[in-house]
Amino acid sequence: MKKWIKPFTAMLMAVSLIGGLGGATTASAAKSTEKGKIVINGSSALLPLTLQAASEFKKDNPKVKISASAAGSITGPQSVRKGIADIGAVDWDASKDVPGFKKFDGMVANPVAVTVFTAVVNTNVGVSSLTTKQLQDIFSGKVTNWKDVGGANANIVVVNRKFGSGTRVNFQQKALDGKDFMSKGDNYKEVGSSGDMKTTIETTPNAIGYIDLPYVTSKMKAVSINGVAPTEKNVLNKTYKVWGIGYYMTKGQPTGATKAFIDYIQSSKFQNGSLKKLKFIPLAAVK
């Protein structure tokens, strides 16, 4: 029973699902002999990347079926361990211990992209830059009014990701220097995925939350931290610190179609092409 209840909830929570209809292209277009089925679960921050890579990969490998869903980073390696996913997308290196999460033995972390995380506010908020201290105070509930951090006189609405989110882990470690989040209050709510975070920030006045760059839209504002804007340039010149490497966790070394897919996503063609367009940063750039 436990075996099916998890994919079921994962399916329900999926921001998006892509079906296995890869065989739509003509047979003559088959450039590869790879076939099989790849199931990907985990980080919703990495989902746009996974979906883009999957649709490109399927053009070259029409016999490979890829289905991707996202229910939060920690579900990635957990699904892989339970054998219901081949790839677990996660925003931290899950083969090592991180605060709050034990390492997953026997799994290989394949780095795929650099993800930039940013604090975001609703467009009605006048504040465009916050210091680490101010962020800590806001997210721990010490500061509850925007006027205390240089904005208008309005209550701050704090939107947090649920426990197990990789965006939350990265944001807590790198933007809040490990300080704890608040967990209660009239103006505090939790959401399940990056997609929910996006909708909530867009529709809630005076709201603050955090998300990765590919999800930032014109209906929200990315906040500079300590005066440094969350851009690719600032990550590369090492002034913006809130970023992390996204990994594809596999049980042992990847093989077959899974390996081909990971190789594709790590190839310089994809890294310097679609990946950059989606506002992720190529791995090679930060090394």
Add this chain to the structure above:
Amino acid sequence: MIDMNPSTNSPAQTELGTSIGKAPGSGKWFDRKTRLRWSNKIFRMVCIASASFVCLVLLCILILMLRTGVLTFADVSLNEFFFSTNWDPENEHYGALTFILGTLALTGLTMLMAIPISVIIAVFLAEMTPIWLRQVLRPVLDLLVGIPSVVYGFLGLTILIPWLRDISGRDLADGLLAASIVLTIMVLPTISRISDDAISAVPNKYRDAAYALGTNRFQTVTRVVLPAARSGIMYAIILGMTRAIGETMAVVMVIGNTAQLASSLFTPTAVLTSNIVMQISSVEFDSTWNHGLYMMGFILLAISILMIVIVRLLQKRGDRNV
């Protein structure tokens, strides 16, 4: 679905048997008579097997949930789990009272809003609408049942909550009221359509008799038709209520998902379903946290079963009085 006269609908067991028994047979070992008897027997077996399969599945689910759930109490005391509101699993606090009360409050509030409205809709549909309008409205209501709950939740998040925020003046209008409005809209078609069927099934002679005694339409509906359709309406309410208790996706989007007791209708809070769906995928398997979530699932099931039993008992008592 609504069985007003059970005796006429189900032919007595013996009738079936005798009709087959009288069928002329050729005397061969596999003649028409034998074939009929066997196909009859096999059909009966298939029906029984299907019915017991459902019971078996339910029983398995119950046992599995309870078995996994009780493991919680290896680390957490019964007292803490059921009577503490402190749900903070990262720091080993497992008090589920917030969610239990939240579920009861949410269901209660939903029913408070949904029952009157949907019964009025049902009365309107069954008693007052011209036939052409009825033929339009019924399929529309049936279609509403089929809209996925995520859609209701998303509309709640993007339309209802900003609206509630405006009228309440709160910064964050997520909470019990938003969730129960969404749920009310979701269960309205269920309750009103089944009640509508129940009301339509009330024989016309009751209405004729009532009018003959000089009652007006309002009195006929409230004193004669509704009491006569009572068990059907109760049935509709049970179905609506179980949907409201178990509904997850729509609720999780508008309730705020904060493990705190709601001090007002606009305080972000959490219920059993929303907490389970938010956390179950993120939690280590075979951990106390995971077991706690299973236990909460079991409690949810227990609450629905309890409510169904209570309503059934009420219904029986009501039938005796009529």
